[in-house]
Amino acid sequence: MKWFKKVGWRHAVGVVAVVFSLGPILFVISAAVNPLGTLSSSQIVPSGISLDNFTKLLRDTDFGQWFLNSVIIAGTASAVAVFVSALAAYVFSRRRFRGRRTGLLSLLLIQMFPQFLAVVAIFLMFATITDYWPVIGFNTWWGLVLLYLGGALGVGTWLMKGFFDTVPRELDESATVDGAGHAQVFFRILLPLVAPVLAVTGLLAFISTINEFIFANIFLTDSSAKTLSVGLWGLVAAEQRNTNFGMFCAGTLLTAIPTVLVFQLLQRYIVEGLTSGAVKG
């Protein structure tokens, strides 16, 4: 009884939480290996094991292409976003200039406007762009990447500024004395020091981009141009909801694999980075 009061209740809470967390995931796994592949026949314990859903997904849909599109779009967008916000965070942290406070506050404010309500304006804008420069228009990687980059500064400028602030100024001052320019201080001294937070911001940006649905759904209408979220959503839309459920769950699991891997790899950094303020979007 004393053990329960000291330690046991902690395990009890932990086990209940794990059950709550894993229940739906177990259901997804079991539905993915369910040989019938329908929602109505899916249970939390699989009735049989087969890889039919996976083979069907890879054979009958453009899943491989969707995966590639998602990884390239989310990868490019998050990498550029991290770089661009690191640049901004550097001057916000290290330089005093007119409009600094205003700039920081406007960044916060602009994020508060629900950007996707501008979807009509964005649609009209990209319709024109598609006419002029089809390479960066609808159904292309670049079009969507550019659109996502519109929010690049919001991704991590504040978070990174906080990290830059913790790096002692003496470091860059001494480098300046040794003759380093502002670009050298940034690239050679500060960037390597804040590498963990770059990784975390990049990962967060990657996750939120790969989950983005509204704009991708409007931008990508060709099946070969779709991202995972748009493609998978199409699998369970309307009447196919019941029949394609197994395939959908198989796709969900495949989508999760890279994220889970990177997550476990970066877990230490993530806890540290998240505490400094960021929301999964």
Place this chain on the structure above:
Amino acid sequence: MTTQLGGPATRALPAPEKKVAPEPRDRSLASQIIKITLLGLVVAIAIWASFPLIENKAWIGLALLAATTAALLYLYLTPRHIPAKYLAPGTLLLIVFQVFPVLYTASTAFTNYGDGHRGTKQEAVVAIQTASVTQVPGSIEYALSVATTGDPATGPLVFLITDPATRAVSAGDAGGLRKLDPADVTVTSAGKVTAADGYTVLTFGQASLRSKEITALAVPVDGGAIRSSGLSRAYEGKAGRVYDAGCDCVRDTTTGKTWTADGKVGAFVGEGGDRLAQGWKVSVGFSNFTRVVTDPDISGPFLRTLVWNFVFAIGSTGGTFVLGMLVAVSLHSKRVRGRNLYRVLLVLPYAMPAFAMLLVWRDMFNKDFGLINTFFGTDVDWLGQPATARIAVLLVQLWLGYPYMFLVTTGALQAIPAELSEASRIDGAGAWQSFRRIVLPLLMVALTPLLISSFAFNFNNFNAIYLTTEGGPFAPDNPANGATDLLITYTYRLAFGGSGAQYGYAAAISIFIFLIVGTISAIAFRRTRQQEEVYA
């Protein structure tokens, strides 16, 4: 020899410094090359981008492009304006792809822009007249050949029509109809034009590819228009409704009823107050905003949605935080073995793709074959009743969000020195007291900014609702506003829903959302700063 050797030897001390000194120049040479390459790339892209602008005579766009390029070149070649060099890339993207669309949207909040109010008054008049053209008994039927003055696939379309009685051929487009010289055209006995000077007659295949455009083309003639009926016949129909510039009104030729233009609402209004569907875009001032308050059909649902929106945002944030903290505090003890395993397992929901898991949850709540009803042996229509649907979406949010709160609380707990709670224990505080008085306040300092951004995020959490309940269930008398609708999903339906787009009104609500979230966040951030001063 010794002196000769000694010379360099004494200078050997500063030598390493000399070696260091040229290095920045080396690097700066390399960086110069990179810089010039990048700037060259910018110029190349600008030149590439300018061709379509020149071709389409988009001079404003071209001027903006040239000005931006020049500004960038100046900025990166001058040694001054260092902060601007670092802010320019992100700011440029921000302005073009975010600020501009948002401002454009905000400006539509003061107009009636939407379905039926898209273009100018002139366009509305043409649309009304052309839409009212019908084939009346006695309409003349023509043989039709579709031609173009340009490329068969993309060139502007022209109708070549042959009068059944005189065999005279006329060419018509949206600008009107004009007769062709009989010497210039070759007509078959059926009246089909096979060749005409200055025109390319489309083959049947080419024409059928553009059948949509052909159906849409109306050649205006006195009192009506000539339209196609199929690809080889056309008829001259009578416009049922005609615009009369004298009274600035539209008159129905059969009934004689008139609709007078009203510039305030951008529509033709009849005596009984009824409007024609085709109107035009006008500025309506603040009426989109006042409508939210004054129109009882709107203010009722709006207020209900607003209240639920707050419940949802606070419930999601608070629920995930309390559960996440509970688990984190429970597992934050050296006596608990397997903490790492717990952590790996608990974080899994966070790493799953959220959009997919929302859809999975939607299907788990399915009444007929969802997991939850089968598993618990219940028969509840979870997403079909307002109360259970609300509980369901909050539960889904809890599942998706608490691992994140667990992670951050764990991180924050590790940052609190253990000595603090130990000291309070020695001073006689119980476990609960030491948590309540020592740990919790410190946690709140670290986590309040996070909770605020989580609140702001959940306030507009479109996916959480749209991918699960789509805002439903809907009351039978109000299909525009459901029980789990957030302001943002409600707005989305107004703007893009099936019952006619109302972009202006939707934009007005977006501004409301922006003001609400912005104000709350500003107040909360200010309070956090005071809190930090107290505890720090």
